[in-house]
Amino acid sequence: MPQDLPFAELVVVDLSQGIAGPLATMMLAQYGATVIKVEPPGGDWLRAPAQVPGGNTGVTVSGNMGKRSICVDLKSARGAEILRRLVTGASVFVESFRPGVVGRLGFSYDDVTALNPEIVYASVSGFGQSGPHAHRPAMDPVLQAYSGLMTEHGTFLDGPHRLITIPVDLTAALFTFSALSAALYGKRVHGKGTYLDLHLLQAAAWLDLHALHERLLHDGRLAPQPTIYGNYRTADGEIFLAAMNETEWARVRAVLGDDERLLADRFRPYGALRAPEPHTGASAELRALVAELLLAGSTADWVERFNAHRIMCAPVNDSVGFLREPHVEQLGLFEHLTQPGIDRPVPIPGLPGPLPIRDGSRRSVSPLAGADTADVLAEYGFSPAEVDELLAAGVVTSFAPATATAE
Ligand SMILES: CC(C)(COP(=O)(O)OP(=O)(O)OC[C@H]1O[C@@H](n2cnc3c(N)ncnc32)[C@H](O)[C@@H]1OP(=O)(O)O)[C@@H](O)C(=O)NCCC(=O)NCCSC(=O)C(=O)O
Numbered sequence: 001m002p003q004d005l006p007f008a009e010l011v012v013v014d015l016s017q018g019i020a021g022p023l024a025t026m027m028l029a030q031y032g033a034t035v036i037k038v039e040p041p042g043g044d045w046l047r048a049p050a051q052v053p054g055g056n057t058g059v060t061v062s063g064n065m066g067k068r069s070i071c072v073d074l075k076s077a078r079g080a081e082i083l084r085r086l087v088t089g090a091s092v093f094v095e096s097f098r099p100g101v102v103g104r105l106g107f108s109y110d111d112v113t114a115l116n117p118e119i120v121y122a123s124v125s126g127f128g129q130s131g132p133h134a135h136r137p138a139m140d141p142v143l144q145a146y147s148g149l150m151t152e153h154g155t156f157l158d159g160p161h162r163l164i165t166i167p168v169d170l171t172a173a174l175f176t177f178s179a180l181s182a183a184l185y186g187k188r189v190h191g192k193g194t195y196l197d198l199h200l201l202q203a204a205a206w207l208d209l210h211a212l213h214e215r216l217l218h219d220g221r222l223a224p225q226p227t228i229y230g231n232y233r234t235a236d237g238e239i240f241l242a243a244m245n246e247t248e249w250a251r252v253r254a255v256l257g258d259d260e261r262l263l264a265d266r267f268r269p270y271g272a273l274r275a276p277e278p279h280t281g282a283s284a285e286l287r288a289l290v291a292e293l294l295l296a297g298s299t300a301d302w303v304e305r306f307n308a309h310r311i312m313c314a315p316v317n318d319s320v321g322f323l324r325e326p327h328v329e330q331l332g333l334f335e336h337l338t339q340p341g342i343d344r345p346v347p348i349p350g351l352p353g354p355l356p357i358r359d360g361s362r363r364s365v366s367p368l369a370g371a372d373t374a375d376v377l378a379e380y381g382f383s384p385a386e387v388d389e390l391l392a393a394g395v396v397t398s399f400a401p402a403t404a405t406a407e
Pocket of ligand 1: 019105125
């Protein structure tokens with residue numbers, strides 16, 4: 001790892017699995033930390049959809065870039081001894097099991113601080129470490145359902161709608177990364193480690209907040225959007241278009257060719273048309289007129305013309321369309337990274353702050369499960385004979401080695 005990255009001196013023992021915990025520790029690795037991912041003998045439970053055991057998928061690539069991986073059976077006495085050695089030299093410990101699991105493995109906060117009193121320790125769970133649902137297993141869609149997000153996302157559709165973009169996991173990961181960063185800063189200031197109880201529930205609560213406030217401050221209804229605000233078909237696709245006020249509406253009309261039907265008295269003033277979706281009456285009529293006019297041109301043309309008049313709009317892309325947008329390509333938003341176990345480059349967006357991720361560098365590679373088992377054991381004082389014996393006994397396992405070692 002380059003020494004000028006801010007977390008270069010940190011060693012992180014990462015027992016987290018799935019997405020939320022791993023993405024947070026991946027970010028620590030991108031900022032320079034040495035992150036040792038400790039996986040069960042068969043690998044992280046999210047590796048299962050990979051084509052080879054212990055292999056990579058899109059999710060494991062984004063979650064584990066820059067980490068080292070060691071597979072250890074922590075239910076065996078010798079496996080637990082390996083983790084004790086790792087923990088003793090670490091600055092950060094992260095786990096994301098169901099509450100109670102890590103204690104049964106012998107690595108609760110109390111257990112770990114007995115070995116390393118100043119460690120920063122984070123638990124990531126679905127529903128938090130206490131309360132009636134603490135024990136429940138959970139992942140993103142469970143919290144989308146429980147928190148109201150599914151209902152809010154589906155408000156104008158046929159019913160509750162699940163976003164497949166895992167917003168709860170991503171938010172929980174960012175919260176975990178920021179809480180760990182703050183705790184590490186705090187440790188510099190007052191010299192003490194800390195325990196962090198992070199959960200998907202809290203991430204979902206923040207994602208819910210806008211809708212929650214809208215409902216509570218508008219007697220249970222969502223606040224009305226301006227009439228034109230929304231998606232429209234074009235000759236070859238779909239566009240999102242917004243006219244937030246009378247001035248912007250005048251500019252939209254100009255782009256639409258000042259069609260005189262748009263000037264009818266019943267459509268004035270524009271602000272008075274605001275109605276909760278679905279639109280009815282004059283609001284619905286005006287939207288239908290705009291929809292008819294937009295069908296006459298291509299998405300790219302409309303986007304150019306509206307933007308020339310400072311009107312907010314965008315083509316409605318899918319994620320691949322976004323990746324291939326000339327603007328996105330020109331900014332170099334995505335790196336295309338070669339990964340073990342995947343037969344084509346995987347696009348990964350850069351993060352704000354750390355050095356760019358260079359393909360083939362240590363920080364770019366997501367190891368297969370246990371790729372670094374033998375190396376890590378050697379670094380922590382196990383002799384080659386002991387490593388062979390631990391492998392033979394199934395206390396540790398190792399899949400194919402990682403392909404890159406240089407930064
Ligand atoms: C992700 C889970 C649903 C997976 O549930 P489970 O399959 O039941 O796994 P658990 O992690 O709880 O642990 C199961 C058992 O594995 C054992 N275990 C775990 N690691 C080891 C190792 N290294 N060696 C030996 N045994 C091990 C552990 O002790 C438990 O045993 P016993 O004690 O004997 O049972 C849960 O861990 C969970 O709710 N985590 C908190 C929230 C979270 O992070 N969810 C994923 C978000 S991201 C995501 O993936 C998404 O949203 O999509």
